[in-house]
Amino acid sequence: MEGVGAGSASAASPVNKWIYDASRLYQYYLDKTTPLSVYRWIGTFVLVVIYALRVYSVQGFYIVSYGLGIYILNLLIGFLSPLADPEMGGGGSDGPLLPTKGSDEFKPFIRRLPEFKFWYSFTKAFxxxxxxxxxxxFDVPVFWPILLCYWIVLFVLTMRRQIAHMIKYKYVPFNLGKQKYGSKKPSSSGSGRND
Known part of the structure; x- marks a missing residue:
């Protein structure tokens, strides 16, 4: 009996090793794409266009597209939301609150769903x-205009609530680069050089 168990364990070992090596290689290339956000999103956009062409050419799978749209909307909410929600009290173990006054200490915006995870989940979903x-x-017959109208209503209501939250707590979820202040013109009297 021991020979049968040992034989199957040794036969499974090469399969496990291959799975482990494949997952490490996949993670290696995934890590290499991390700083290349523009190229990642271009590739994802191409994938979205291919998906849309597939659905258009087949004239079906609208329920799959609707489910995909709801999932993407959920990801977008996580991407636009702060890690520590000020409405829930924030601070403490959840992390610092967003600054609400000009005198508060600057705290960078930390997303609940980071950009890379947003991109990865978005791409994987498509x-x-x-x-x-x-x-x-998966090609359930539905009247797609109703699904589209319902999704648009959900999107508008959700974004309105999210924008109201952003205005109330005065945060912008996008990094617009380093702030630039007005350039100081060197005054001739303030110059320490004697020409």
Missing amino acids: CIGFVMTFFSV
């Missing part, structure tokens, strides 16, 4: 959605 379009079981 890959899964694309694969689902090849299985007819």
Whole structure:
């Protein structure tokens, strides 16, 4: 009996090693793309266009697209929200509150869902959605204009609430680069050089 168990364990070992090596290689290339955000998003945009062309050419899978839209909306909310929600009290173990007054100490905006994870989840969702379009079981017949109208209503209501939250707590979830202040003109009397 021991020979049967030992044989299957040794046979599984090369498979486990191959899976481990493949996951390490995948993680290596994923890590290499981290600083290349513009190229990552361009690739994702191409994937979205391919998905849209696939759905258009098949004239179906609208329920898959609707589910994808709801998931993307959920990701967008996480991307635009601060890590520590000021409405829940923030501070303490959740992290610091956002500054609400000009005299408060500057605290950088930390997202609940970082950009890389947002991109990765966004891209993975479209890959899964694309694969689902090849299985007819997911092609549920629905009247797509109603789904589109419902999604637009959800998007508008959700974004209105999110923008009201941003205005109330005075934060901007986008990094617009280093602030530039007005350039000081050197005065002739203030110059320490005698020419």
